[in-house]
Amino acid sequence: MKLELRGITKRFPGVVANDRIDLVIEPGKVHGLLGENGAGKSTLMNILYGLYGADEGQILIDDQPVELRDPGDAIAAGIGMVHQHFMLVPVFTVAENILLGAEPLDRFRRFDRNEARRLVTELIERYDLPLDPDALVEDLPVGLQQRVEILKALYRDAKLLILDEPTAVLTPQQADGLFASIRGFTEQGRSVVFISHKLREHRAIADSVSILRRGKNVGTLDPRTTDEQEMANLMVGRPVSLVIDRPQPTVGEVVLDVRGLTVTDPTGVRVVDGLDLQVRRGEILAIAGVEGNGQTPLVRALTGLQGITSGSVSVEGRDVTELTRKEILRGGVGHIPEDRGAEGLVADFTVAENLVLNLWDAVPFAKGRSIQFAEVQAHAERVVEAYDVRTPGTTTPAGSLSGGNQQKLVVAREIDREIDLLVASQPTRGVDVGSIEYIHEQLVVKRDAGTAVLIVSSELDEVLALGDRVAVMFRGKLVGPFPSPVSKEAVGLMMAGVDPAEALQRGDT
Ligand SMILES: Nc1ncnc2c1ncn2[C@@H]1O[C@H](COP(=O)(O)OP(=O)(O)O)[C@@H](O)[C@H]1O
Ligand SMILES: [Mg+2]
Incomplete structure (x- = not known):
């Protein structure tokens, strides 16, 4: 036909x-x-x-x-x-x-x-x-x-x-x-x-x-x-660079330490199943996996969006499992959520308001009980400029920006502050190729500033391009991590549940 x-x-x-x-x-x-x-x-x-x-x-x-x-x-x-x-x-x-x-x-x-x-x-x-x-x-x-x-x-x-x-x-x-x-x-x-x-x-x-x-x-x-x-x-519609420039990492002490983490869903299934994981200063650990293997509950548990069943999560030696999301974020953890609409931004709030979403009641944006609007405004103008967020203005509602610019806004907010750990989930989903390039660069910049970076992505190319160490999540468990480079074939086999030793061997040939 x-x-x-x-x-x-x-x-x-x-x-x-x-x-x-x-x-x-x-x-x-x-x-x-x-x-x-x-x-x-x-x-x-x-x-x-x-x-x-x-x-x-x-x-x-x-x-x-x-x-x-x-x-x-x-x-x-x-x-x-x-x-x-x-x-x-x-x-x-x-x-x-x-x-x-x-x-x-x-x-x-x-x-x-x-x-x-x-x-x-x-x-x-x-x-x-x-x-x-x-x-x-x-x-x-x-x-x-x-x-x-x-x-x-x-x-x-x-x-x-x-x-x-x-x-x-x-x-x-x-x-x-x-x-x-x-x-x-x-x-x-x-x-x-x-x-x-x-x-x-x-x-x-x-x-x-x-x-x-x-x-x-x-x-x-x-x-x-x-x-x-x-x-x-x-x-x-313009020349883009397809490779990211990524110098060797300078790795420091452990920032995120996860031990035996188990998360159970409402039906009793262990969606995260006794998982161990460490991320160090100055490195990117990237987790690949077919969606639905527990990546979402893992990230939610690390960032205070979901309770855990057992195990421990500590950041900079401090147990965070009992803390609220706000306490975790203020305690030095940045989070680029998978679902920026539901968890990253408030669509009806302005760009400026969204940029201080979890900080508006702290110095310098608040003094005592009064919000320092001039500070909030100046901060927004600087961030929008520095991170190239395309918006008509800082008082525009965030919901009216294009998907790529909404994502840049979230990335900018999380990267711009002092954090020890950045958890980035599907950081470039729904983003145009031009913005992907930019977001990847920013993640590497953050790494090189000494932050521990954990990336979870179902885009295998992204995982391989960014991870200093690469792991795979399969049925609630972590396979690896393996030091980069790991072949795409090997990671693909592990995503399908093939034993890692066999996957690495088959992936090499
Ligand atoms: N049902 C709809 N109502 C309003 N806008 C839509 C609808 N479906 C798609 N769009 C818009 O049309 C454009 C093209 O979308 P789409 O065809 O889904 O793109 P692609 O499949 O290439 O990602 C986008 O701007 C999208 O927001
Ligand atoms: Mg489509």
């Missing part, structure tokens, strides 16, 4: 998400969509899948204009989509999810369980995507849930399969497995739209790639013959 988009425009309040986009997807090919967060990739594909109507433009299938009013229309036209956030029913089985809305019925018009299992088993074998048809989706790791979504689209005989950021939830080896499946689909004449913000993945799988920037298609090119630097520059 040949698919063509002509002049697709989609406006949301205050933003043109897609701006006159032209695109041709050839049969049997993988077409990549590359672009930073917010560039308009998901919007464009949601239009193609009938979830949003375009304000302008046309969709053609095999040169015929079509109207896709809802996903039913898109599926009937042979389009299947695996969303960035899965749309499965967690309490249903694999088979039930795959067949949902197209279930086989027996002669009494009841759901035919045996036929369902047979159909799904056949599908699993045909596409070589192993799964247990009777497993509950909620019990599956995300990588396998993705497989369910793919099979669901294939069951409906998708001729064009849209995969929106499919590798975000996979280890590098699982991503290679997915790429092999994608090649299988194209050999059957199906087309695939592959969305990712990672250049390297497009080089590995795409036949052609369109780069979106601020809603516009700024170029369609062959990723195998175009160099990475050129693609990065196109994506960002």
Whole structure:
């Protein structure tokens, strides 16, 4: 199936998400969509899948204009989509999810369980995507849930399969497995739209790639013959540096000392399971892992957002497990939270107010019971300037800044003060490539100023680029740390639960 988009425009309040986009997807090919967060990739594909109507433009299938009013229309036209956030029913089985809305019925018009299992088993074998048809989706790791979504689209005989950021939830080896499946689909004449913000993945799988920037298609090119630097520059709209300059660390005494830390979730599962960890002055310890292996509760426990079940956490020799979040933050711990909306910023507060969020009632911002507004203001102006936060002013509500600038604001606030320990969780999530570069530099600067830095990230490239020591979190336990450099392959294997000795050996070859 040949698919063509002509002049697709989609406006949301205050933003043109897609701006006159032209695109041709050839049969049997993988077409990549590359672009930073917010560039308009998901919007464009949601239009193609009938979830949003375009304000302008046309969709053609095999040169015929079509109207896709809802996903039913898109599926009937042979389009299947695996969303960035899965749309499965967690309490249903694999088979039930795959067949949902197209279930086989027996002669009494009841759901035919045996036929369902047979159909799904056949599908699993045909596409070589192993799964247990009777497993509950909620019990599956995300990588396998993705497989369910793919099979669901294939069951409906998708001729064009849209995969929106499919590798975000996979280890590098699982991503290679997915790429092999994608090649299988194209050999059957199906087309695939592959969305990712990672250049390297497009080089590995795409036949052609369109780069979106601020809603516009700024170029369609062959990723195998175009160099990475050129693609990065196109994506960002200016020259960017792809490597961070990171001198050798000068490591001092232990600042963060975690022993036997256990955190239990409300259902009694040990999401952090007897974990030991030390971070020293002047070093970055970076923790990789597929999301959902306990990284979030670990960080929350270290920063006073969550209680612990057993074990101890000390900072500079002081036990902090009984302290409140505010006491921890004031006691010399900086925290760049994963969810800046909920935990990092108060959207309705101004930029200036957000910059003193946990400090406003202390010297110099308060004297006695009175807030020193001039101090708060002067501080904000200096920080906004120094950390290049793009905002109309310091009295602008933080919620109206772009995602990247909100993140810079949080980073600036946490880095600018005197701290012994910085805990940074997903420090560049949702941030444009230009700001990523900047935030990485700042983390290294903080390290070199003698702070102990703990980074938790699901972006493996980030972990490898920044970590002086690298560890992996798997099922609530820590694997490692290992001194840098560690091969990407080895870390990827450990993220999938492979024994570290074996992973390091296999990763080397
Ligand atoms: N449902 C929506 N309502 C309002 N704005 C939206 C909606 N969906 C996306 N946007 C905005 O459209 C732009 C493009 O978003 P999106 O297509 O999700 O980008 P990408 O997938 O490339 O990260 C962003 O500015 C985003 O905030
Ligand atoms: Mg998206």
